[in-house]
Amino acid sequence: MDKKKNLLSKIYAALVYGFLYLPILVLVVFSFNKSKLNATWSGFTLDWYKSLLNNAQILEALKNSLIIAFVSTFFAVVIGTLAAIGMYRYKFKGKKVMEGLLYIPVVIPEIVMGISMLAFFSLLNLEAGLLTLILAHITFCIAYVIVVVRARLDGFDIALEEAALDLGATPWQTLTKVTLPVISPGIIAGGLLAFTLSLDDVIISFFASGPDSNTLPLKIFSMVKFGVTPEINALSTVMMVFTLSMVLIAEGIRRNALKNKKIKKALSAVVASLMVFGAGFIMFGNVGQTEKEVLNLFNWSEFLPQSVVEQFEKEYNVKVNYATFSSNEEMLAKLMGGNIPYDLVVTSDYAIEIMIKQKLIQEIDKANVPNLVNIDKNVLDLGFDPNNKYSLPYMWGGNYIVVDRSKISKEITSFDGLWDSEFKNSMVILDDPRVIVGMALQKNGYSINTTNPEELQKAKEDLIKLMPNIKAFDSESPKTLLINGEASIGYVWGTEAYLAKLENPNLETVLTKEGVVPQYDNFVIPAKAKNKKLAEEFINFIYRPEISAQVSEEFPYANPNQAAYPLIDPGKLNDIAVYPPREAVEGNELIKDVGEATRLFDDIWTEVKNSKK
Template sequence: MTRKSWTSPLVLLLLLTALLTGVTACSTATSPSAQNPGPGVTTAKGETSPQPKLAKSLNLFIWSEYIPTSVLEAFEKEYGVKVNISTYSSNEEMFAKLAVHSSGYDLAVASDYMIDLMRKQDLMEKLDYENISNIKNIGPEFLKRAADPDGAFSVPYMWGNVVIAINKDKVSTPVSHYRDLLKPEFKDSLVVLDDSRSMIGIANQMQGKSLNETDPAVLEKSKEFLRQLLPNIKAFDSDSPKTLLVTGEVAAGIVYGAEASLARQENPSILTVIPAEGMELWQDNFVIPKGSPNKLTAETFINFVLRPDISAEISSHYPYANPNLAAHELIDKEILQDPAVYPPKSELEKGEYMVDIGNAVKLYDRIWSEIKLE
């Protein structure tokens, strides 16, 4: 008698179920979404499901020498996303490009006063803070500022100041005010910021006026102060003014506090002077340009940068003042105690932040263009 070969419907169903389960598991293990998921979303049942996968690349628009390659490489290693960097030399340049083609960038860095203008021009996407949980690491004094009262569009990145840096081996005359740099001893020996708002604002301060002055009469006088300063200016440089200080090609400069600090690390002869007129203060922030094609990826990058270890890594390369208080425990004490980077509270109270000055910016632009052409 020959054995009859057969399988019951129940067995067939069990075999088919097992086969499908195995195929699904293999697919999940090798799919791009599993390899490169976005931040998880917690459901009502307490389960975590992945958001849509992150983009393969992220286009970041930022100042030069402002974020170390090591951080970009760490993000790519952890998330599989390559960060492409484009740089600008002023907030105005950044604004002009975003106003024309904001969707060409996924993420940008902008100073407070420019965020105010971008908000009014509807050039930014609202942030989803479910993807930026590390915002908790930022000090409350840096959040929800006048430029973005609800904190809907911006996340603090770094903050800082503008100071006078001098080479003590090359400067014999006392320097405590911006006005002191008008002296003939400084002929062709200064590096200053290539920034209309900063330099005209400083000329305003020379008169005892506001950094944000809009009175045409005051601004015309500021123009005359800058004309007097011109013979002493060897270079306009906002990107890396420390270079000329380190090499000794200039005797002094009007530079960012962090640049003065970096210059001193390489050349101990560099000293920092906090101007008696009061410092310009600033805060730079991450924003997502309107129409960004990779908003989730941009928010994931912001959250990554706000990790204490990553934020401290940035400060070790570029020691601007860091609003990430959780990162302070990991930052070199020498940086935290450097008055060029973290000025005394009494000096901070005398400082002033830029604000949006409306149509007066056209007068600033005209004055700056005329000065640069002389």
């Protein structure tokens, strides 16, 4: 009986550890994968570790994350420990209320915390950057440290302090020689928790960060659209090995070496030296460097090659702070709510309408953009910005049905075909209400921008009928399901279709009779921009044929620069997934800002997704 119990315990423990650590093991394995996409294994390589060392954006984000985590943890531990001791020792009016208030940062949703930080820093007229990020992280980390240290103090024997004082120790000696050593496990635990939370934070960091303070979690999150590359897997593997090594060394020291006072002093000296070095690096790291003009650029993730940024920096002798976002709504929230001095932003057509109405952007001086002559006239003077007063084209594209011909032979000529019962639980579609509700509206011959309740009701009913066919909603990386075969049909971004076909040659892009709804991403200059002329020079730089071709080489979107076409891979130019045929685009509407009616689309989307049992 005991043997059976022992076996069951071992099996249970193995399952628990497997559940916890198998995802980490998969990440480590795929850090050695030849393929840039994490969907399939294509062979062993160490190239991603080499590439990591040359990726300035990732290394810069890592440096920022570590600086923020170390500094915020240090202050959170000092302030939090002293606050916990004070609240433990002393009685005062309102103590219970204060203790209750400590839990607010712990239980409050991070989105609320992030927005409140953005509003607070804006009220103080404090520019978003590394300082605001550190202050925000200290604010939410302090509560965690206090809670953990206070829990340790609850088991503390006050008689130890009283005995020390009776024996002639001063209050400071009692604190440093008696109290702190006894509660040090709680302090260390609180510090580790604060460090982990700071290093891992995304939402609060997004709202508190500025152009020069992109963090590693923000960088990784923004990369999801193209799939997190094995470079990130490689970095995560290195960080895990380093962390595990530190934990094992610390445990060894705790068990053996700390009994030796000399080793204690040596370790204290090493820690102090590291702190002094770190503080010097943070405070004086830029001393001696020539002051350069700065361009603060805010762009979609994975939308501009690092090499292009570096060429611009070298040629113009400037510094480019490159920050990213993953949705127009994120970008708008940040520009509307904070004192963030971006000089140049890339955003989508309907968002530009909103920004013009809200006076968030200013007119562009086209005299500073002579290479505008290279741009296709078909992507200029569009409805969202007549005469291109406020915006200039960057990239564009559309959405397509993609089918796996190894599984589906049936021809699809219109959106109606998606409702075929043959495709039950095999479809991946974009998680975007305007796009998918718009597709259902198009299917019925309605405007994609309609606010007519009856037309929207019909679209909702049709989408609910489509739900049995839908396996997944995915706007970030729908190509993954198409590559690995989990989905045999999809309605996805054209670029995702192109990338999926590179990995799975059985996939085919379908051009339906409804045509293609184009989506345009343009450059705009915020009203608060400090370097407007430099922003215009950057646009002009991008419009050089060789630079535009370089962008298209790395990111397969439709490029509006006709002068660059001779330099672009013909395979991309002739693929309808990347460059929609002009006849398929003409006559189709653009997605427009529908104002308050946006709520109608969101409500429909919620009902449709909740209808799947």
